[in-house]
Amino acid sequence: MTTAPTRTFGERLRGLVPQLMRFGVIGLVGLVVDVGGFNLLRFGGSGGEGLLHEYVLLAKVISSFAATVVAWVGNRYWTFRTTRREEKHHEFAWFVIVAVVGMGISLGCLWISHYLLGFKTPLADNISANGVGLVLATMFRFYAYRQHVFNNRG
Template identity: 30%
Template structure:
């Protein structure tokens, strides 16, 4: 791991990036990888129960339908619900790893205040993420359903693809917002 970080910092310095910032970015990516595993693991554990929750005839479906939401909207909420819960778990994991490994020199703020800042950045990230998951899921479902070899896995694969797109987009928001706000006390 340290060889990879050294190589990346050497290459980055040729483009004017400070070696310490390049090292932090690599560590942030590793932490993000751990968060990705937490996120996708919990997402997949919750996907079936969340989809069952929004099926026509369930109390939750009837509740939302009573508020005037369309059947299409309600039945596509399963992945969004699972993604929201898995997101919170990944945020907690990422905060701990980033505070103690990526930014160990960031101690001028209390853990509570820093977590609050980290969580605010992450909540903005979830507001970026949820619409991506919601709108990409039906697109990926229709694309994957047309591949006969994937039909048995089409829904789950499509749901995971939509989450992957959202995670990739939010990665950059999280890094820069956390670096320049949550961890701005680090040189």
């Protein structure tokens, strides 16, 4: 009985770098779809009023959903192409769950900073939600996508 050679931490890390880079590219594309879609829906019409100018939350839900679909397709067919599941609908459902938990992490950071600690400036809100929250949520998402969503091992 032969066992596979054990890889060092450095070897495992070097093996993750290309996947992390692809994950980052897909994340940036998703961000552009989300932010661009939101602004287009709100302000992309004549006179600066888009189709959903008065419906801020609906515009954000639609742009977030579009970004989630883009991110799932990109991650499924590029970032995690060698480990994706056969059952697309099952994988997508888990992807959405992980995305929502990731969004909750960002919102939690914002809530703590804004309401619990009382940091209410636009800069503080952006640092907590889009700085700390985004970093923590991205780390969680990468781990969860790799271990649970795009994992054909079981």
